[in-house]
Amino acid sequence: xxxxxxxxxxxxxxxxxxxxxxxxxxxxxxxxxxxxxxxxxxxxxxxxxxxxxxxxxxxxxxxxxxxxxxxxxxxxxxxxxxxxxxxxxxxxxxxxxxxxx
Amino acid sequence: xxxxxxxxxxxxxxxxxxxxxxxxxxxxxxxxxxxxxxxxxxxxxxxxxxxxxxxxxxxxxxxxxxxxxxxxxxxxxxxxxxxxxxxxxxxxxxxxxxxxxxxxxxxxxxxxxxxxxxxxxxxxxxxxxxxxxxxxxxxxxxxxxxxxxxxxxxxxxxxxxxxx
Numbered sequence: 001x002x003x004x005x006x007x008x009x010x011x012x013x014x015x016x017x018x019x020x021x022x023x024x025x026x027x028x029x030x031x032x033x034x035x036x037x038x039x040x041x042x043x044x045x046x047x048x049x050x051x052x053x054x055x056x057x058x059x060x061x062x063x064x065x066x067x068x069x070x071x072x073x074x075x076x077x078x079x080x081x082x083x084x085x086x087x088x089x090x091x092x093x094x095x096x097x098x099x100x101x
Numbered sequence: 102x103x104x105x106x107x108x109x110x111x112x113x114x115x116x117x118x119x120x121x122x123x124x125x126x127x128x129x130x131x132x133x134x135x136x137x138x139x140x141x142x143x144x145x146x147x148x149x150x151x152x153x154x155x156x157x158x159x160x161x162x163x164x165x166x167x168x169x170x171x172x173x174x175x176x177x178x179x180x181x182x183x184x185x186x187x188x189x190x191x192x193x194x195x196x197x198x199x200x201x202x203x204x205x206x207x208x209x210x211x212x213x214x215x216x217x218x219x220x221x222x223x224x225x226x227x228x229x230x231x232x233x234x235x236x237x238x239x240x241x242x243x244x245x246x247x248x249x250x251x252x253x254x255x256x257x258x259x260x261x262x263x264x265x
Contacts, residue, residue, distance in 0.1 A: 024149075034167050035164060036170055036171040037171075039145065040175055053144075064151070064154045064155075065147065065151035067155065068144060068151065
């Protein structure tokens with residue numbers, strides 16, 4: 001997967017809570033990645049096996065349509081951790097706060 | 102005084118109606134139209150509709166506008182690919198597809214999602230594809246998984262005389 005700003009920002013947001021479930025809109029807000037660019041990335045990560053997805057239950061949804069969530073796999077945590085470490089030494093991402101890596 | 106009040110009220114109601122239309126009904130309508138670009142079994146259809154309900158009203162118009170390039174660049178090729186695969190395999194006739202294409206909350210499952218949900222991992226770490234799925238060549242040189250047409254189902258093979 002090509003290392004882009006969007007991917008690094010998304011990796012940061014996902015790795016800030018690696019065990020938690022992540023929701024599309026919240027993830028877009030946390031990472032600062034436009035949703036139009038975020039969903040294709042999430043799909044790629046799903047295909048790579050870095051993420052697993054699921055749907056919230058009707059109780060959680062509280063009468064609204066059930067949302068899809070994403071959770072990092074062990075593979076995903078390892079790969080995104082490595083990606084963030086590489087990004088730390090990459091001058092293209094010097095503007096990003098990569099301390100979480 | 103009465104006329105001014107009437108103007109304010111009229112203008113206010115008009116503004117409220119336009120705002121409600123632009124931030125409430127219009128984004129949902131546009132999003133539903135955009136989602137038609139994705140194949141009918143694509144989970145992004147219910148996903149984006151559900152996410153829209155969590156987006157604050159004032160952001161909805163921009164949020165929906167943000168989906169336009171992705172739907173066009175991502176959704177349409179996927180839809181074309183899905184149609185091509187369907188034409189080869191006719192999954193709508195497949196018994197397995199009928200049973201498997203809905204998950205426990207009646208959401209449509211693609212063959213890949215079905216494999217992910219029903220595949221098993223052996224002790225030596227090998228992923229075993231669920232029985233009955235077929236791998237076919239795709240036009241782009243790769244390959245893809247499909248639900249089998251009924252003629253390939255195990256029951257069919259069991260019923261069929263060996264010399265036929």
